[in-house]
Amino acid sequence: MKAFHPTFGTKPWPDGLRVLQVYALPDLPEGSALRTLFVGLRKALAGLPVEPLSDDRAHITLDMITDAPAAAIGTAERAELADRLRAEVAGLGPIALQAGSPIAYRTGVRLDLHPDDRLAVLQHRVRAAVHRVRGAESTGYPLGVLHMTAGYAIADTDSDELAQIVHRVRPGHAPFTVGRIVLVEVSWRRVVPSGGDEPVWRIDWDTIETVPLDR
Numbered sequence: 001m002k003a004f005h006p007t008f009g010t011k012p013w014p015d016g017l018r019v020l021q022v023y024a025l026p027d028l029p030e031g032s033a034l035r036t037l038f039v040g041l042r043k044a045l046a047g048l049p050v051e052p053l054s055d056d057r058a059h060i061t062l063d064m065i066t067d068a069p070a071a072a073i074g075t076a077e078r079a080e081l082a083d084r085l086r087a088e089v090a091g092l093g094p095i096a097l098q099a100g101s102p103i104a105y106r107t108g109v110r111l112d113l114h115p116d117d118r119l120a121v122l123q124h125r126v127r128a129a130v131h132r133v134r135g136a137e138s139t140g141y142p143l144g145v146l147h148m149t150a151g152y153a154i155a156d157t158d159s160d161e162l163a164q165i166v167h168r169v170r171p172g173h174a175p176f177t178v179g180r181i182v183l184v185e186v187s188w189r190r191v192v193p194s195g196g197d198e199p200v201w202r203i204d205w206d207t208i209e210t211v212p213l214d215r
Contacts, residue, residue: 001159003049004107004152006188006201009066009140018070018187020078020208022085022126023059024119024178026099026148033174034058034099040169041102041109041150048162049155050109051193051200060113060148062126062181066140070185081133082183082209088129089181094213095119099148100173104163108152119146119178122213126181154200183209 006013013019028035035055042052065073073081095118099111113119123146130139184205191202 001104001153001157001162002107003155004201006203009064010142013188015190016187018185020065020070020073020081021184021186021205022062022064022130022181023184023205024062024095024122024181026058026060026097027177027179028055028058032176033171034176037100037102037111037169037171037174038150040171041166044165044169045109045151048165049153049157050151050162051154051202052109052151053149053203057203057205058148060119060146060178061141062123062146063130063139064141065130065134065138067134067138077133078183078208081130082211084129084132085126085181085183085209085211088125088132089122089211089213092118092122092125092213094177094179095122096175096177098173098175100171102150102166102169102172103147104159104166109150109162109166110147111150113146113148116146122178122181152201154198178213180210180212182207182211 038055045052098114103110103112127139184207186205188201188203190199192199
């Protein structure tokens with residue numbers, strides 16, 4: 001496993017640059033199986049070179065606007081993006097998914113998502129919405145198998161050992177629902193964590209608009 005470095009499309013993401021993205025957010029009620037899985041993963045990753053995500057930063061990346069930073073996209077265009085997202089996802093309804101098993105990936109720990117066919121439909125509707133507003137060249141984010149990241153590698157480490165550690169976390173799977181998407185202004189910053197010596201990349205975002213997946 002290699003240390004994680006965020007990318008703006010396919011290029012390195014400058015520290016502090018703010019970018020517009022669209023996320024699907026998991027419903028995480030108190031006591032839910034997904035919360036329990038996240039807690040188990042954070043315990044398992046303690047002391048390892050992986051920075052786990054907090055519950056309030058759990059997300060599924062659907063798309064990223066890569067032709068311009070957030071500062072270049074004004075209020076009127078953001079409102080238009082929100083309106084187009086509502087129109088494109090109307091009637092899709094909440095999506096039931098299962099997260100897990102945890103996977104030691106190239107730059108961190110991911111949760112596989114199943115069944116992901118309706119999630120893929122959602123992603124393509126989101127991309128269509130962005131293209132309707134900003135054009136087909138606005139999204140350089142590569143589409144692939146959708147997932148939810150549980151932690152980012154902060155240094156090179158043995159993936160085989162990490163794979164065994166996360167495989168022992170129980171429950172290894174968790175049902176959950178995606179009931180909303182959000183248009184967000186995202187930044188990555190290099191910060192030194194409490195009790196740490198080396199800086200790590202940490203994600204933060206401000207929500208511009210929340211779009212419920214109503215039927």
